[in-house]
Amino acid sequence: MTFLPPLDIKGRLSMALALLTLSTISVGAIAWYGLDRANTQMQALHSQTLAQVAKSLELSKRSSDIATSAPFLLNYRSQYLIDREGQSLITTLEHIVSNWPSQTGGASSPIYAYEAEISDAIGQMQAATKDLIGSANGLNYERNVTQIRVDSIRKLERDFYGHAIADDAIDGDRSTWFLLQALSNALSGAAHSKNLLGVGEYHRRYQTLLTQMRNRSLRQSQTKAIARLAWLADGSQGLFEIRRRELSHRLAAQNALFRIRLQAVYISDLSARFAENAENFLSQGRRETSNNLDVIKVLILFGGLLSIGIALASAFFVSRYVTANIEAITHAMVRLARGDRSTKLSLKISANDEIAKLIHSFRKFRATTLRLDRSNRQLKLKNALFERVFGNITDGVAITSEDGRITAVNDSFANVLKLSHGEPIGNRSLDGLLAQTVFAEDVPDCLRLDAFEGFSVLAGSDGSIIEVRHSPLVDGGGVWLFSDATERKRVEERLTQIRHIEGLGKVSGEVAHDFGNVLSSITANIHLFERYPDRDKAQDFIDRIKNATEIGTSLVQRLLAFARKQALAPELLDLTELIEGLSDLISVGLKEDVCFETRIAPSPLMVKVDPGQLENAVLNLCINSNQAIDQSGKIVLEVGQDDNGNAYIEVSDNGVGMSNNTKERAFEPFYSERSDGSSGTGLGLAMVYGFIKQSGGDIEIDSAPEKGTKIRLILPLASPETVVPDFSAQELRALVIEDNPSDRHLAERLLSSLGVSAHSAPTYSDAEAVIVSQEGFDLLISDLHLNDDRLAWPLIEQALQTRPGLSVLLISGHMPAHHPFQDANKFPTVHCFAKPLNSEILIDILSSRTSGTD
Incomplete structure (x- = not known):
C-alpha cells in the first residue's frame, strides 16, 4: 500500500466505496454528486467566513496594540520621534478601517459587519491619538524649557550659598544670601513638583519669601539676584507658568490615553460580536447542508444494502490504522487522568485526518490540565486567606443556602449568639437555631427571609442586643453578620x-x-x-x-394637649369643608402685607377628629407663620391626600424659617424663639403635636433659615364603612353629673351628636335631687370625684335601686383598683372608664342597651 499517497480516514473510505460503483452506479453517482457539492459549499463557506473573522480579530489585536504602545509617546524626548511614532499609530488605524470586513462583500454580505460603528470608533481613536501627539509635543517642549530654568536656578543657588558662607560676609548679608537661597529652593521645589497643588504651594512660599526680601536693605548684587530670580519665576515664560502648562499637557495626554483605551475595548467588543454573527451564519449554513444530506442518505441507503459485504472488507483495512492509534491515545488519556502529567504521545501522523486532530486535541487537553493545576494551587492560597479572615473576625458570620440552612459559620458566631459549646450548627435553619437562643422572641418578626430588608436589631431576654445584617448571594443564599451592640445601646x-x-x-x-x-x-x-x-x-x-x-x-x-390627655370629641367630618369655613377667619387675623392662599382638594376627605381642636391647631400654625414673616410674604394653606392614602393639612410660608436646633426643639413645651421679638408661652406647637398624636395622626416639619417653613398635619382617612349611629329614634335620655364645666359640655355635645337628650347636674346635691325625683332617664354619666370631695358611689347605688336596668357610665382621671361595682356579673350595666370621655365608649354602651345585650 506504499504506492498510495497519504489519505485521511474519509479518503480511504471513499476509495473503498468506489469499488461499489459497479452495483450502485446510478444511485451512487447521484449520491456522490450531492455529497461532493454539499462539502464544497461548506468548505467555501467556512474558508470565506472564517477568513473574515480572523481578519476582524487581527484588526482588534492591532487596536489593542495601539492602546498598549500609545503611552510610550510620553517617554520620547524628541519631537521628531513623537511625530514619527504618532503618524505610525494613525497609519495603523487607517489600515484597520480599510481592512475591516465589508458588509457588501459578496459571500459575507449576510453578516452584519458593524462598519459604521468601527468607522466612528476609529475616528474617535484617531482624534484621541492626534490629541496625544499634540500633548506629548507640548509636554516635551515644556520639560526642556523647565530643565533650562532648573539649571539656571541651581547655578544661582550655588552662588547664593557661596556668598552666605564666605568668611568676610557680615551677619545681615549672610541672612540675606540664605534667604535668597531659600527663594531658589522654592523655585527648585516647584520645578520638581508632581501636581498643580504642589506648584501652587511652592508659589505661595516663593511670594512670602520675596515679600520678606523686599522689606530688607539690599546690596546692588542682591538686588540683581532678586531680579534674576524674578525673571526666571514670573511671567508667561516664568517657571511657575511653564510648570502649569507642562502639568496641563500631562493631564491632556492622560485623557487622550484613556479615550484610546476605551475605543480599543469597544473595537474588541465589535470584533467579538462580528465573530458571533459569523458563527450564527455558519450554523444556518450547516443546517441547510444537513437537510440536503438527509435527502442524499435515503439514496445511499439503497446502495448500502448491496455494499455490506464490501464495506466489511474495507472496515478491516481501516481498523488497522484507526484502532491502533485510538488505543495509544486512550492509554495516554488514562495515564493523564490518573495524575501522570509527564505522559506524552510520540505518534507521528503524516496525514491531516481525524486521528491527527485527536492527537492534537490530547496535547491541548494536557496543556489545559497543567494550567488547571496551577490555578488550583492559586485557589488554595486564596482559600487559606479567606479562612484566616473568616475565622478571626470578631463579629459572628453565617453563610446560608437558598433554602435558609446554615452551610458555614465562623468561631465568633456561637459566642455572639450565646450558644452552648458543642451544640451542632451545620445544616440547620438560621431561624430555627436562633429560636433556641436568648433572642428567640424577636426571631419570628425579624428574620423572615421574605420580609427582611438587610438590617435589624435583636433584643435578648438577658438584656443583650445584637445587630443583624444580611447580604444576598448570587446563588440564592446569603451572608449574615451578627454584631454585639449591647454596650453601645446601653x-x-x-x-x-x-x-x-x-x-x-x-x-x-x-x-x-x-x-x-x-x-x-x-x-x-x-x-x-x-x-x-x-x-x-x-x-x-x-x-x-x-x-x-x-x-x-x-x-x-x-x-394636657401636649401630654395627649385632653378630652376630645371626635366627629366624622369633611376636612375640605372645615378648612373652607375657617379660611375667612384666618385671613382676617393676618398682617395687611401677608398674602393668604388656600388650595383645597376637589373631592371630600372624611376624617374622624375633634373639629374644635383641629380648628385651634390650624389657627395656631397660621398665626405662627404670620409672626415668622417680617414684612410682606405669603402663607399657603393646602388640604389634600398624600401617596399613602392619608389626608393632610399643610401650612407653608416664606418667612425667616428655622435653624436645625429650633426645628429639633419645636415641639418642646415652653420653647419659643419668635423672630418678631414677642414673648410666647412656647406651648402652641406642643399643643398641636399632642392633639395630632392623640387623634392617631402625625406631624412633619420642613424648614431652613431664610427658606420659610412648611408644617404638615397628617390624619388617617375614615374607612368607607364608618358611620356615626343615630339613637334619636329610641328617644333615649341621659343624666350627666359633672362639676367640671368643660367635661360637662363635652359629654352634652357627644350625646347630642348621637341623638340622645341630655340633662345636667353640676353638683352632688343637684344630682341627688334629680335621682330622687320621678324624672326618667336611660343612661347615667357621672364623674367619680364631685364637689366638696364627695364620691359618686352613693348616687349610682341609689339610681340603680330606683331605676332597674339603668345603664351607668362612671368616668374618672383616677379610677381606684377596687370599688363597689367591680363585679361585672352582679352589676352588668355599670361601666367604669378613665377620662377623657369619647364617642366610641358612648356608642358601645348605647348600642348594647338598644340591642338588649346590656
Whole structure:
C-alpha cells in the first residue's frame, strides 16, 4: 500500500466505496454528486467566513496594540520621534478601517459587519491619538524649557550659598544670601513638583519669601539676584507658568490615553460580536447542508444494502490504522487522568485526518490540565486567606443556602449568639437555631427571609442586643453578620434618659413659674377683697381672680394637649369643608402685607377628629407663620391626600424659617424663639403635636433659615364603612353629673351628636335631687370625684335601686383598683372608664342597651 499517497480516514473510505460503483452506479453517482457539492459549499463557506473573522480579530489585536504602545509617546524626548511614532499609530488605524470586513462583500454580505460603528470608533481613536501627539509635543517642549530654568536656578543657588558662607560676609548679608537661597529652593521645589497643588504651594512660599526680601536693605548684587530670580519665576515664560502648562499637557495626554483605551475595548467588543454573527451564519449554513444530506442518505441507503459485504472488507483495512492509534491515545488519556502529567504521545501522523486532530486535541487537553493545576494551587492560597479572615473576625458570620440552612459559620458566631459549646450548627435553619437562643422572641418578626430588608436589631431576654445584617448571594443564599451592640445601646439609653429628665425638669420649672404667677394674682386680689369689702371694688377683684383662673385653666389644657390627655370629641367630618369655613377667619387675623392662599382638594376627605381642636391647631400654625414673616410674604394653606392614602393639612410660608436646633426643639413645651421679638408661652406647637398624636395622626416639619417653613398635619382617612349611629329614634335620655364645666359640655355635645337628650347636674346635691325625683332617664354619666370631695358611689347605688336596668357610665382621671361595682356579673350595666370621655365608649354602651345585650 506504499504506492498510495497519504489519505485521511474519509479518503480511504471513499476509495473503498468506489469499488461499489459497479452495483450502485446510478444511485451512487447521484449520491456522490450531492455529497461532493454539499462539502464544497461548506468548505467555501467556512474558508470565506472564517477568513473574515480572523481578519476582524487581527484588526482588534492591532487596536489593542495601539492602546498598549500609545503611552510610550510620553517617554520620547524628541519631537521628531513623537511625530514619527504618532503618524505610525494613525497609519495603523487607517489600515484597520480599510481592512475591516465589508458588509457588501459578496459571500459575507449576510453578516452584519458593524462598519459604521468601527468607522466612528476609529475616528474617535484617531482624534484621541492626534490629541496625544499634540500633548506629548507640548509636554516635551515644556520639560526642556523647565530643565533650562532648573539649571539656571541651581547655578544661582550655588552662588547664593557661596556668598552666605564666605568668611568676610557680615551677619545681615549672610541672612540675606540664605534667604535668597531659600527663594531658589522654592523655585527648585516647584520645578520638581508632581501636581498643580504642589506648584501652587511652592508659589505661595516663593511670594512670602520675596515679600520678606523686599522689606530688607539690599546690596546692588542682591538686588540683581532678586531680579534674576524674578525673571526666571514670573511671567508667561516664568517657571511657575511653564510648570502649569507642562502639568496641563500631562493631564491632556492622560485623557487622550484613556479615550484610546476605551475605543480599543469597544473595537474588541465589535470584533467579538462580528465573530458571533459569523458563527450564527455558519450554523444556518450547516443546517441547510444537513437537510440536503438527509435527502442524499435515503439514496445511499439503497446502495448500502448491496455494499455490506464490501464495506466489511474495507472496515478491516481501516481498523488497522484507526484502532491502533485510538488505543495509544486512550492509554495516554488514562495515564493523564490518573495524575501522570509527564505522559506524552510520540505518534507521528503524516496525514491531516481525524486521528491527527485527536492527537492534537490530547496535547491541548494536557496543556489545559497543567494550567488547571496551577490555578488550583492559586485557589488554595486564596482559600487559606479567606479562612484566616473568616475565622478571626470578631463579629459572628453565617453563610446560608437558598433554602435558609446554615452551610458555614465562623468561631465568633456561637459566642455572639450565646450558644452552648458543642451544640451542632451545620445544616440547620438560621431561624430555627436562633429560636433556641436568648433572642428567640424577636426571631419570628425579624428574620423572615421574605420580609427582611438587610438590617435589624435583636433584643435578648438577658438584656443583650445584637445587630443583624444580611447580604444576598448570587446563588440564592446569603451572608449574615451578627454584631454585639449591647454596650453601645446601653450608653444610648442612658443618654436618652438624661435628656428626658432634663426636659421634665425644664417643664416642671416653667409650669411652676407660670402657676406661681397665677396663684400670686389670685392671692393678691383675695387680700385686697378682704381689705376693701366695698361692693364696687369687690367686683373688680372678683373679675381679676376669674381672669387668673382662666389663664391657669388654659395653661392646664395646653399641657394636657401636649401630654395627649385632653378630652376630645371626635366627629366624622369633611376636612375640605372645615378648612373652607375657617379660611375667612384666618385671613382676617393676618398682617395687611401677608398674602393668604388656600388650595383645597376637589373631592371630600372624611376624617374622624375633634373639629374644635383641629380648628385651634390650624389657627395656631397660621398665626405662627404670620409672626415668622417680617414684612410682606405669603402663607399657603393646602388640604389634600398624600401617596399613602392619608389626608393632610399643610401650612407653608416664606418667612425667616428655622435653624436645625429650633426645628429639633419645636415641639418642646415652653420653647419659643419668635423672630418678631414677642414673648410666647412656647406651648402652641406642643399643643398641636399632642392633639395630632392623640387623634392617631402625625406631624412633619420642613424648614431652613431664610427658606420659610412648611408644617404638615397628617390624619388617617375614615374607612368607607364608618358611620356615626343615630339613637334619636329610641328617644333615649341621659343624666350627666359633672362639676367640671368643660367635661360637662363635652359629654352634652357627644350625646347630642348621637341623638340622645341630655340633662345636667353640676353638683352632688343637684344630682341627688334629680335621682330622687320621678324624672326618667336611660343612661347615667357621672364623674367619680364631685364637689366638696364627695364620691359618686352613693348616687349610682341609689339610681340603680330606683331605676332597674339603668345603664351607668362612671368616668374618672383616677379610677381606684377596687370599688363597689367591680363585679361585672352582679352589676352588668355599670361601666367604669378613665377620662377623657369619647364617642366610641358612648356608642358601645348605647348600642348594647338598644340591642338588649346590656
